Amino acid sequence: MGKTPYVLKETRGRVAYCACGHSKKLPHCDGSHKGSGVGPRVVNVPEDRTAAVCACGRSGSQPYCDGSHKNV
Numbered sequence: 001m002g003k004t005p006y007v008l009k010e011t012r013g014r015v016a017y018c019a020c021g022h023s024k025k026l027p028h029c030d031g032s033h034k035g036s037g038v039g040p041r042v043v044n045v046p047e048d049r050t051a052a053v054c055a056c057g058r059s060g061s062q063p064y065c066d067g068s069h070k071n072v
């Protein structure tokens with residue numbers, strides 16, 4: 001888990017972000033969750049944009065950052 005968010009460009013469409021922590025392509029899901037009982041957080045991105053994706057695991061707006069990492 002990181003202490004600051006992943007700031008990245010999202011492309012319009014479905015995006016699957018890792019929720020299990022085992023992906024080798026964080027913050028994106030790479031299928032490594034299979035068998036863990038935890039699946040990815042899938043979002044529909046309405047337009048191309050820059051986003052801050054939670055890396056600390058404490059955001060109340062998963063998969064996106066809500067600033068909670070400032071209290072880690």
Ligand code: FES
Nearest residue numbers: 018019020029033
């Ligand atoms: S690899 Fe972590 S949820 Fe898919």
